[in-house]
Amino acid sequence: MxxxxxxxxxxxxxxxxxxxxxxxxxxxxxxxxxxxxxxxxxxxxxxxxxxxxxxxxxxxxxxxxxxxxxxxxxxxxxxxxxxxxxxxxxxxxxxxxxxxxxxxxxxxxxxxxxxxxxxxxxxxxxxxxxxxxxxxxxxxxxxxxxxxxxxxxxxxxxxxxxxxxxLRKLPPGQTVVPFDLSATHWGFDRYDVSTQSMSSYHARVADGRGEFRAIPFRYxxxxxxxxxxxxxxxxxxxxxxxxxxxxxxxxxxxxxxxxxxxxx
Missing domain, CATH: 3.40.50.150 (Vaccinia Virus protein VP39)
Structure with a gap:
C-alpha cells in the first residue's frame, strides 16, 4: 500500500x-x-x-x-x-x-x-x-x-x-484481494480456501490518525x-x-x- x-x-x-x-x-x-x-x-x-x-x-x-x-x-x-x-x-x-x-x-x-x-x-x-x-x-x-x-x-x-x-481474482499463491484503495481508506479481503473463511481488513486515516479494524467472515x-x-x-x-x-x-x-x- x-x-x-x-x-x-x-x-x-x-x-x-x-x-x-x-x-x-x-x-x-x-x-x-x-x-x-x-x-x-x-x-x-x-x-x-x-x-x-x-x-x-x-x-x-x-x-x-x-x-x-x-x-x-x-x-x-x-x-x-x-x-x-x-x-x-x-x-x-x-x-x-x-x-x-x-x-x-x-x-x-x-x-x-x-x-x-x-x-x-x-x-x-x-x-x-x-x-x-x-x-x-x-x-x-x-x-x-x-x-x-x-x-x-x-x-x-x-x-x-x-x-x-x-476467488477468480486470486492467482496461484495469492490470498488477498483489495477492494478499496483511497486517500483515507485501504480495504482488502484475505481468503483461506481450505476453510472457506475470510477476513476483511480496514485501515482508515482521519485528522492525522490511523485506525485498523478486522472482521472475520465465512464466504x-x-x-x-x-x-x-x-x-x-x-x-x-x-x-x-x-x-x-x-x-x-x-x-x-x-x-x-x-x-x-x-x-x-
Missing part, C-alpha cells in the same frame, strides 16, 4: 464482545460511525429497490430482519406499512436504530440471529448486505436457515443478499446456500443479480436469492 505523505498514529480497533459464545464485532466504536462509513448503502438508489421487493413479499404480513443493525432497510420498510421486527447481536447498533424516527416502533431482539427466536409468524424473513457471512461456520449458517424457516408462515419467503466469492456459494435451504425445508423460488431482478449469470458478483416455505 502506498503512503499518504502524512504522519499518523495507529490505533487498532478490533472490538468484539462475546454474547453467549458468539463474538460481536459491531460494538459502540463501530456503531457510532456505521451510517457514515456506509453512506452509499443508505442512499435511496441502494435502499428503495430492496424495500420494494421486500414489501411485495410481505404483502399484508410481517417482516423479520436478521442482523437489523441501525435500520437501513427496516425503517423505510416499516414506513411502507409493513410491521417489522429484527434480531441483532449488537446492542450498540440497535440503540442507534431506536434513536431514529420510527425506531421505537420496531421490536428488536438482542441475540445471535442464527438461533434466536421471535414470537409469531412472518411472511418474509430477510438477511441483506452480505450479513450471512458474519456467521463464520457452516454449522451456524445452516442453523440460520432453519431459524428463518421456523419463523416463516407457509408460503413465506427467506431472502438473502450476498456476494459471490471472488458461501449459491449452490451451498440452496442445500442449506433444502435442509431447512425451503425451496428456491428466484435468484437475481440485483434487487431490480437482473438475471443471475456466471459473471454476477452478487446475488439476491429467494427461497419459499411450501404451503403443504
Amino acid at each position: 502506498g503512503g499518504t505523505g502524512r504522519k499518523m498514529t495507529c490505533a487498532p480497533v478490533i472490538e468484539s464482545v462475546t454474547f453467549s459464545g458468539v463474538e460481536d464485532y459491531f460494538g459502540e466504536s463501530v456503531a457510532a460511525k456505521y451510517d457514515e462509513s456506509s453512506a452509499e448503502m443508505f442512499a435511496p438508489q441502494a435502499v428503495d429497490p430492496v424495500v420494494e421487493v421486500l414489501a411485495g413479499l410481505a404483502g399484508a404480513g410481517r417482516a423479520l430482519e436478521l442482523g437489523i443493525g441501525t435500520g437501513r432497510i427496516a425503517l423505510p420498510l416499516a414506513a411502507r406499512g409493513v410491521p417489522v421486527s429484527g434480531i441483532d447481536l449488537s446492542s450498540a447498533m440497535a440503540a442507534r436504530l431506536r434513536a431514529k424516527p420510527g425506531g421505537d416502533a420496531i421490536d428488536v431482539t438482542i441475540g445471535d440471529f442464527a438461533t434466536a427466536r421471535v414470537a409469531g409468524a412472518f411472511s418474509v424473513v430477510y438477511l441483506v448486505y452480505n450479513t450471512i457471512g458474519n456467521l463464520t461456520s457452516q454449522e451456524a449458517q445452516v442453523a440460520c436457515f432453519r431459524t428463518a424457516a421456523a419463523h416463516l408462515e407457509p408460503g413465506g419467503c427467506f431472502v438473502v443478499e450476498v456476494g459471490v466469492p471472488e 458461501v456459494w449459491p449452490a451451498e446456500l440452496d442445500l442449506m435451504a433444502q435442509l431447512a425445508g425451503l425451496r428456491l423460488r428466484s435468484r437475481w443479480e440485483n434487487w431490480d431482478g437482473k438475471p443471475f449469470t456466471h459473471d454476477s458478483e452478487q446475488h439476491v436469492s429467494i427461497w419459499e416455505k411450501p404451503l403443504g
